[in-house]
Amino acid sequence: MKLNLNKTQMVVASAILIAIVLGAAFLHHRAAQAVVAAASAASATNEAPINKAVIAGPGLVEPNSEDVQVGSELAGKLKQVLAEEGDVVKKGQVLAILVNDDYAAQVESSRAQVHQAEAAYQRILNGSRAQERGESAAAMRQAEAVEASARADWERRQKLFDAGVISREELDHYHRDFNIAEEQFEASQQHFHLIDDRQRDEDIASAKAQLENAHAQLDASQAIYAKTFMRAPFDGTILRKHHRTGESITNSSVTPDPVFTMGDIGGLRVRVDVDETDVGRVANGQRVYCTANAYGNQKFWGHVIRVAGQLGHKNVRTDEPNEKTDTKILETLVQLDPGVHLPVGLRVDAYIQTAQ
Numbered sequence: 001m002k003l004n005l006n007k008t009q010m011v012v013a014s015a016i017l018i019a020i021v022l023g024a025a026f027l028h029h030r031a032a033q034a035v036v037a038a039a040s041a042a043s044a045t046n047e048a049p050i051n052k053a054v055i056a057g058p059g060l061v062e063p064n065s066e067d068v069q070v071g072s073e074l075a076g077k078l079k080q081v082l083a084e085e086g087d088v089v090k091k092g093q094v095l096a097i098l099v100n101d102d103y104a105a106q107v108e109s110s111r112a113q114v115h116q117a118e119a120a121y122q123r124i125l126n127g128s129r130a131q132e133r134g135e136s137a138a139a140m141r142q143a144e145a146v147e148a149s150a151r152a153d154w155e156r157r158q159k160l161f162d163a164g165v166i167s168r169e170e171l172d173h174y175h176r177d178f179n180i181a182e183e184q185f186e187a188s189q190q191h192f193h194l195i196d197d198r199q200r201d202e203d204i205a206s207a208k209a210q211l212e213n214a215h216a217q218l219d220a221s222q223a224i225y226a227k228t229f230m231r232a233p234f235d236g237t238i239l240r241k242h243h244r245t246g247e248s249i250t251n252s253s254v255t256p257d258p259v260f261t262m263g264d265i266g267g268l269r270v271r272v273d274v275d276e277t278d279v280g281r282v283a284n285g286q287r288v289y290c291t292a293n294a295y296g297n298q299k300f301w302g303h304v305i306r307v308a309g310q311l312g313h314k315n316v317r318t319d320e321p322n323e324k325t326d327t328k329i330l331e332t333l334v335q336l337d338p339g340v341h342l343p344v345g346l347r348v349d350a351y352i353q354t355a356q
Contacts, residue, residue: 056351056352057272057329058316061269061336061342061343061344061345061348062344063265063267063268067261067262068261069256070259070261071259072098072228072249076100077099077248078249079098081245082094082097083095084238085241088236090235096230098229106221106225107218107221110218111218113214113217113218114218118211118214121207121208124203124207140192143187143188146184147181147182150174150178153178154174158171236265237262238261239263239265240260240261243257267335268341270288270290270302270333270334270348270350271331271332275329276329282332283307285303286352286354290348290350290351291351292348292349300336300348301336305334305335306332307330307333314329315329
């Protein structure tokens with residue numbers, strides 16, 4: 001059947017068709033907006049919430065004194081190792097001894113030199129003994145008598161020679177005897193005056209200097225001998241023993257060779273790596289709790305006691321092959337509350353509360 005539409009009917013049909021097309025486009029636009037909103041909501045749901053009141057970072061447990069490596073200032077072989085891991089030691093306690101027989105012998109030699117120098121100094125101060133002065137005076141008087149006798153013999157021979165009784169050769173013989181006796185008398189006089197006179201100031205000063213030098217040598221040898229005994233620098237606990245009796249150790253400043261690692265574990269601290277993005281929110285006094293995988297959900301509380309003034313590289317490593325090592329961190333020190341007991345060197349997760 002053929003439809004005959006007039007002009008008015010065609011206009012109405014066109015208007016209806018346009019309205020249907022516009023309505024479909026509007027419904028499609030609203031549906032697209034709903035999809036985008038749903039996707040945004042889903043994305044926001046999957047993101048972890050950011051807690052601006054807490055700063056998280058890895059940390060290492062350490063003793064209050066930090067880890068202190070105890071070694072020797074001298075290289076040598078260990079004669080005795082007297083401490084074991086876990087031992088509680090006192091300041092000054094001997095922990096190990098080097099083979100030191102040669103150093104002990106040097107001390108005894110230096111002590112003998114001191115005794116010798118002291119005797120020489122006292123001899124200079126006191127002068128000669130009365131017996132020595134008496135012996136020297138007797139020798140001088142004897143030489144004087146011999147000289148007088150030789151002089152008399154020579155004078156008598158001189159008169160006989162003048163009278164033509166004796167020869168020149170005999171006269172010269174008595175003259176030589178007189179000269180020898182005269183020289184011996186003069187020598188005995190000089191020796192007596194040397195013993196009897198007061199000691200000179202320069203002799204006393206020289207003897208005193210020799211005595212002081214001997215004492216200095218003794219002090220030096222004793223100081224070296226004392227270095228063969230490794231002593232605890234403070235009250236603490238032996239955390240690690242690195243060498244045993246009979247092993248040799250070095251004292252290289254380039255490659256340290258400690259015998260023990262010790263620390264004061266009467267209190268514990270945690271050294272925390274705070275990421276550079278959070279450094280503006282950490283401060284002394286903030287409360288901190290730490291957790292460790294070995295202790296489940298247990299929390300160990302403390303507070304911030306020191307914040308470094310310079311950024312550095314991270315201290316705590318996870319041993320993951322893809323871990324970034326160039327990350328900048330701010331080293332933060334946390335003092336754990338009294339009564340907290342954790343192994344030294346344990347890796348923990350620290351949570352710093354920046355607001356109550």
